[in-house]
Amino acid sequence: MEKDTIMIDYKHRQAGHCESGATSNLFNFYGIEMSEPMAFGIGNGLYFSYLPFLKLQYAPMLSFRNLPNTVFHRSMKYLGVDATVIKKFSDQKSSMDALDRNLEKGIPTGMQVGVFNLTFFPPEYRMHYNMHNIVAYGKEGNHYWVSDTVMEFPQKISYEDLQRVRWAKGAFAPKGKMYWINTVKQDLDIRSAVEKGIKKTVYEMIKIPFPLIGVKGIHWLAKDLKKWPKKHGNETTSFYLGQIIRMSEDFGTGGAGFRYIYGAFLKEAGEKFNHPELLAASSMMGNAANHWREFTYIGARNCKNRSKPEEDYGKLGDMLHKIADLEKEVYVKLGKIKI
Amino acid sequence: MEEQSNPVYKDQAYGQYRELFYTYGPDGKFEKNVGFHDESDRVTLQQAWDLFNDRIEEARQKVKAGKASPILYYMEKTLVTPMDLSMHSGIMVWRVKRHLKPKVFSRLSEKTLNKYAVAFNITVDQLKNVE
Numbered sequence: 001m002e003k004d005t006i007m008i009d010y011k012h013r014q015a016g017h018c019e020s021g022a023t024s025n026l027f028n029f030y031g032i033e034m035s036e037p038m039a040f041g042i043g044n045g046l047y048f049s050y051l052p053f054l055k056l057q058y059a060p061m062l063s064f065r066n067l068p069n070t071v072f073h074r075s076m077k078y079l080g081v082d083a084t085v086i087k088k089f090s091d092q093k094s095s096m097d098a099l100d101r102n103l104e105k106g107i108p109t110g111m112q113v114g115v116f117n118l119t120f121f122p123p124e125y126r127m128h129y130n131m132h133n134i135v136a137y138g139k140e141g142n143h144y145w146v147s148d149t150v151m152e153f154p155q156k157i158s159y160e161d162l163q164r165v166r167w168a169k170g171a172f173a174p175k176g177k178m179y180w181i182n183t184v185k186q187d188l189d190i191r192s193a194v195e196k197g198i199k200k201t202v203y204e205m206i207k208i209p210f211p212l213i214g215v216k217g218i219h220w221l222a223k224d225l226k227k228w229p230k231k232h233g234n235e236t237t238s239f240y241l242g243q244i245i246r247m248s249e250d251f252g253t254g255g256a257g258f259r260y261i262y263g264a265f266l267k268e269a270g271e272k273f274n275h276p277e278l279l280a281a282s283s284m285m286g287n288a289a290n291h292w293r294e295f296t297y298i299g300a301r302n303c304k305n306r307s308k309p310e311e312d313y314g315k316l317g318d319m320l321h322k323i324a325d326l327e328k329e330v331y332v333k334l335g336k337i338k339i
Numbered sequence: 340m341e342e343q344s345n346p347v348y349k350d351q352a353y354g355q356y357r358e359l360f361y362t363y364g365p366d367g368k369f370e371k372n373v374g375f376h377d378e379s380d381r382v383t384l385q386q387a388w389d390l391f392n393d394r395i396e397e398a399r400q401k402v403k404a405g406k407a408s409p410i411l412y413y414m415e416k417t418l419v420t421p422m423d424l425s426m427h428s429g430i431m432v433w434r435v436k437r438h439l440k441p442k443v444f445s446r447l448s449e450k451t452l453n454k455y456a457v458a459f460n461i462t463v464d465q466l467k468n469v470e
Contacts, residue, residue, distance in 0.1 A: 014359045014373060037369075057387070057418055116417070117460065122356045124384050127418060152357050152373065164460070169427045170419075239390060242383040249380045260361035264369035286363035300379030303386050 010108045010137035012147040012154045016261055019071040019133040020045050021149030022110050026135065029108055030184040038190075041265030042078055042197040043071030046258055047204060050217040052224065054171070057127050059243035062221065064258055066204075068112050068131040068172055072179050074200070078193035082182040088175035092167050095176030096159065099136060099144075102180060108137040108147075112177040114168025120148070120155040130172045136162075194269050195339040201262075202335045206328060215328045222320035229313050237313060242303045245296045256296070259289035259327075269339075277337045281330055288326040295319045391418060402469050408444030409469045410435070413459045428458035 010029050013036075015021025020040035027034040040046070047066040054061040069085065076083040089095035102109045114130040115121050138145030142159050157165075166176050205214040212220055221244070228237040248256060263285035270278030299316055362370050376384075398415040401407040414424055421439075425432040430451065437443050438451075449463070456463045 016359050016361055016371075055420070058390070058420075124388060128423060150358060169458075170423050171426075173426075239386065242386045245379070245383045246387060249376070249383075260363055260369060263363060264361060267369055282369075283367050286367070286369065289363055297379050300382045304382050 005138075005140050006103050006106075007138040007140075007145070008103070008106055008108050010135070010147065013149070014152055015149035017045055017065070017071075017258055018149055019043075019065075019068070020261070022133045022135050022147070023072050023075055025147065025149065026108060026110065026181055027184070030181055031186070032184055032188065035264075035268060037261050037265035037268055039075050040071065040258070040261050041201075041269065042190075042193045043073075043075035044197060044200050044204065045071045046201050046262045047213075048215070048217050049213045050221045050224075051212060056129075056243070059240045060224075062217075062244060062247055064248055065131070068133070068174070069177065069179065072110065072133075074197070075193070076181070078196045079188050079190070081184050081188070083179065084182060085177070085179040087177055092163055092176065095166060095178070096163055099178065100139070102178075103136065103139050107180050108135050109178050109180045110135045111166055111179075112174035113162075113165040114170070114174060115165075116168060117161065117164050118148075119157060119161050120151065128168075128170050130168050130170060130174055191273060191339060194273075198334050198337070198339070202331045206331045206335075215324050215331065218320055218324035218327070222317040222324065225320065226314055226317040238303050241299050241313070241316070245299050245303070248292060249296050256289040256292035259285060259292055263289055266334075273339060275337075275339065277333070278339070281333050281337070284326070284330045284333070288323060288330060291319070291323045291326060295323065391415075399469060405441055408439050408441045409466055410444060410455060411439050412469050413455075413461070413466065414439075417459055424458060428454045430454060 008029075011025065013021070013025055013028075015024065015036045017036070017040055020036050020043060023043060024034045024036045024039040027039065044066055048062075048064060050060070050062045052060040072083070073085060075081075086098070089098070099109055099111070111134055112130070113132050113134055114128065115132045116126050116128050118126065118132070132148075132150075134146045134148045136144050136146045137154075140156075143156050144159070144162055145154055146157055146162075147154050166174055168174060206216075208214055211217070225237075225241070225244075228240055232240070263282050266278050266282035266285055269275070270282055295316065298319070302312070302316065357373050357375060360372050360374060362372060364370065395412070395415045398407065398412045402409055402412045410424075414421070419427065421432055421435045424430075425435050428435070430438075438447065438455075452463050452466060456466045459466065
């Protein structure tokens with residue numbers, strides 16, 4: 001006989017990025033004080049990819065975040081924590097049964113979900129975006145209590161709805177993916193984890209030999225942005241630009257494509273290890289993030305047709321080039337730092 | 340307090356939820372603030388949804404005029420392309436495109452209609468009758 005009500009004492013804290021927020025909340029549940037930026041930095045949340053051959057809601061796809069589950073998986077790997085990730089289930093019923101079993105054992109469980117049918121999510125963001133993460137921590141009759149770090153408060157979702165979002169179809173389909181922590185040692189080696197995390201991020205942002213990922217991808221996007229008005233006309237260009245801004249500000253709720261969170265991570269690490277070089281890198285990152293935000297402000301003005309003539313797409317393209325150069329300086333600096 | 344600093348918020352259709360934002364100040368401090376999206380974010384959301392709503396309305400008119408099948412309307416309403424719909428429903432792309440013609444749609448079997456209905460998360464009756 002199943003118990004009707006299960007409630008795990010899990011603390012919901014709002015965060016800027018869904019997965020790093022879930023990861024840091026899970027760590028806190030097991031008694032390790034870990035802030036969101038720390039989880040984000042160790043787990044390589046920072047990323048940039050521009051994929052013009054794929055379309056997301058009629059505009060070219062770009063992403064400021066890494067592939068789903070990277071943050072959780074890598075932060076567990078680098079910190080040496082015993083965690084389980086089930087990549088996919090063969091059928092829908094068994095995925096929900098596995099979740100129920102976990103909740104009965106008192107394990108808060110993270111899941112990858114699609115946002116289109118997520119009932120409590122703000123309607124304006126419900127697009128076919130399958131890389132969202134929520135943590136289930138309670139069950140009450142036919143309803144589950146979930147912690148979605150984008151929302152201010154914990155939310156309730158019915159069994160059928162949860163099953164539907166866990167089995168959302170399309171690109172990056174979650175297929176019922178779920179993850180949880182088994183046991184945590186209390187003395188984690190954060191220093192080496194930070195080092196590994198930074199090294200990997202530097203690799204992903206400047207060393208991948210493919211032109212659409214990392215800093216090279218930002219340059220490519222800037223070049224394309226300058227070409228769009230001639231190629232597609234002003235209206236479409238304005239919509240495509242809107243997509244860039246939406247991806248960096250609205251979908252990445254931390255703002256400026258998560259660059260602020262990464263800067264906060266560098267700062268926290270620098271203060272923790274008393275490392276002046278990291279602190280310098282953090283202020284450079286903050287500066288780059290402020291440039292992103294300036295870009296989105298001016299871009300949004302452009303979308304509203306209120307821009308001045310000198311703020312046209314050529315100017316915006318130049319701004320992106322400048323941002324790419326600023327970011328590259330940070331990564332080159334980080335690549336040389338020994339922690 | 341946040342409501343006062345965002346006076347335009349109440350009139351807007353979007354941005355009813357408070358989210359967490361990070362900022363970097365001139366004093367070199369990263370700060371977390373909970374608040375509403377500011378105007379520049381809402382502009383782009385509004386722009387996107389204006390476009391989507393236009394497309395939905397256009398599709399509705401087409402279906403009413405008998406120039407397209409209800410699948411087009413529901414496709415626009417759920418913001419998918421034929422390619423996505425093919426992945427959601429398990430029907431091949433060229434068949435999905437063919438089913439956009441009203442004549443072909445009227446001959447579809449219950450089984451295929453049901454597949455579409457499940458993909459759109461509606462009933463078969465709703466699928467046949469666009470309101």
